[in-house]
Amino acid sequence: MNNAEPRSGYTLPVFACAAGIAALDCLHNIEINQTVSLDLIEPSATVNIPIQQVAKIQENIALGITISDPGDNLDLTRNTPIWAIVEIVKNSQTDEQIIIKGGEGIGKQINNNQKDAIYSYAKKLLHHNLKQHLKLEETIIITIILPEGRKLAKRTSNEAFGVVEGLSLLGTSGISQPLSAPSQLELYQQQLKEKAKQFDTVVFCLGENGLDLAQKSGINPQQLIKTANWLGPLLVTAGLEKVQSILLFGYHGKLIKLAGGIFHTHHHLADGRREILVAHGAKIGLSTPILQQLFTCETTENGLQKLRKLDQEMGTNWTEKIYESLAETIDKRTQEYIHKYVDFDVNIGSVLFGRDRQIIITSKRGETLLNS
Template identity: 60%
Template structure:
């Protein structure tokens, strides 16, 4: 299938917003709707979203739509999204809540409804409110808990359901190899900037934005880091900041430049090798090597540091970050005969920065 034939869809926040619009319409008109218009904001586009059902419940209204991510390998395809809209008498005009199936951020207990989803629902519904009207919007994913078991949400500190995450309303078919060409086009459009920030997924994009990095500099790479690094060099980009989850980016320290686990993994081997090179004791190395995930290994190292007063996390991850920079520069030069500045920043499942390489720290200070 050619890239031009691949069909884009919409992200979960768009369907949640559409259901809320339909439920609010029922409150006002006592009429159902078969579709609603949603302003995506990012991009600035109005789209029509089908509505499956609308009904009055108690003092409010409930509307249902279904996820359609387009030609993408997305486990939320066709999952129902409910929105319950109820009138309220105090507080902000639109209060957004997470119901059943919406994950909770483990560290705070808050619903995992992130910035773009909040903005989308707030802006679309506020303009439809009657003078002085206040509402509560509860988003429900009936299949959310079950689907979450098949994701890496728990690795990022989200439990009991799925996140309403994303920085755009458009769901591109990122799983298709043909999408690499679209990534190249996006990068080329930004190549006039002195420094770009490569983020593998939505968690990196969202955290980078929260830290104050201009979204114009952000490039989503999915797992196509190798070819896009070379493309950046060919476009004469001066510097790249690799900004990502440590379980993904550490693969680069092992020379793996396509990070999908179906092609290559090696995380525990890489982490154990760098720990051995740093002189950590054999029992520690054995525990790292048998850890179920990179996050479990990091947690173990932090606990060991706390108990022994050591500094193994900084030592090991500092070496990994420096190696990421070096091996990335070597990879770029090997495939393009060009040189550019590369820095790295690695974060954990709680979106806390673990380590910045020396170049990464300099680039991050410049970008923020």
Template identity: 60%
Template sequence: MLFRSGYTLPVFACAAAIAALHWLHKKQVMRSVDVNLIYPAEIVEIPIEQVSGVYQGALAITRSDPGDNLDLTRNTPIWALVEQRAEGQAIAIQGGEGIGKLDATREAAIYSYAQQLFQENLAQLLQPDEKITVTIILPEGRQLAERTSNAAFGVVEGLSLLGTTGISQPLSAPGQLEAFREELQAKRHFDCLVFCIGENGLDLATQLGIDPDRLVKTANWLGPLLVEAAVQQIKAILLFGYHGKLMKLAGGIFHTHHHLADGRREIMTAYAANAGAPTPVLQTLFASSTAEAALKYLRDVDAQAGSDWVNIVYSAIAHSVDRRAQEYIFKQSTRQLQVGSVLFDRDRQIIVKSEIGSTLLTYLC
């Protein structure tokens, strides 16, 4: 069975902006527009639902289509308001209602690929000396964000326009596993690879100086891809990811999508209990709403009591991630593979490196 790819949120936001700008120039409604994805180098046609003039600008609406993927943004409306202005930069992009804000700076969570997409596609449509402001609005963004881990990465009050490509691969669909396997097989000449579940891991790994050719995006298919790495006789794998995902392996969960299994608070509580944490600490950990909230609580306890629970608990978790991953690989393939782990927090700061993970990271960097 083939699974259909779709497009990422920035593509639909850009399409709506193109349609709104066209209305400003021509007073014509476009039922679809062409968008240059840049990555990949491909021009695609995106349907436009509605276009209208509003005040001194124009508003266009399209709807998200992520393809055959478990994506909560499916069919969500995306609005783009385009207004002309007298001064400033040629194209200014800003977030409206439903676009998340970076908690630390309050800037709109519109990342580099989305910015580039708007600039490339809109610049060629501007009239001489024309300057515009584009405001992206996700009417359902604030509500949808409550069902994501955005807050764990410091994005609040809405969804982010994140991604490095215009294509939304069906990462959660079983057929996508074969594509991941093929990508891994193409890199079997490397002695050590780095498994990253999502974009945050890929971005941070690159910033640390790891060769991008060694990076493998796994989505939630960690178990099958660990086994595939062993089958391909790769010597070592560094698991590099957000702690709320990777700690699941310490609980024996090797498909990390939250639709299938969670267990994060149970895992943290169990490892803290095994390390001898007092009952009030365990009770608060178990009642924490997210892994990030639990980590913050442990950090607060350490700061107030002069304890070292973060290091103790997370070191135990990281060691268990390595051990259980190696056990899983051997059970599934009777092969052995060295596995190390590095876990980072919402601010992309490394919390802990396992002993093997530290060795592999030094080698890779």
């Protein structure tokens, strides 16, 4: 048995920054070794990042390439190439020394005027590190490219949260903690045990969006537990710790898996979301042609929008009926899952929200827990 600690890695902004440093140094005719050093800022640490390739494209333009290494995570960006094209701008008309752009494979924010999905930590990291390599009067444009970004984005929930055509340069830290590595579960379980001593009800948040929306909904932050994809083991731990009630708070494209009995929610391990949605459509009496349309939807969010459009056109309430069925099934199957392993009844409620970060449905038990 391998009891080695899971290995942490680095987030995408770190590799983008390293590629940019390599390209800029190349333009300055500085010899590039196998790595470049950069300051992560968060946390405060200097690290060496391997450089895959670097070359001048033109006299004032260079390309640097790194390869993503997220550590021991089930992360679809593993071994993804990250390109940074740096151009030294002559006769610049701007006061900005560093202009950051997103190229191919960097997503666009549909709810933010199609801005590049390059967020605050990535920008801070790039500005801080590249400035140290700039000459005093120099202005550069750095364009970040993820050649496989558009393809990989189809396997994420990015579109559900308003990012299309690629991946995001997201994160608040340079370290990619092994949240999906098995030994990380122990940390989550310890947090749950501590909260179980303080509260009869805890709130399981599936992902950062669930965590953020739960807090904005007025739920006590001390009751919140981010589960990552370790939902099944944490539910059992809650039962063992005699937690009275659990409110499941998450994006419908994740929580819907529980209605199908899938309690490890990482897409690498199990899916079935489309089939679960169609099954509940059949349960409440949708016609075969409509069920066939639902089955062809690429994502659960697409299915939700199709149902809402149908309701609008026909004056029906299929969306409400299907999601009521899903929420009640999630509650029931989750309670059964815990009872399968622990002789203790935990009261389960659920809240499902959509891409617009608006709540789609709250189960009856969920309403009770929210109002308690």
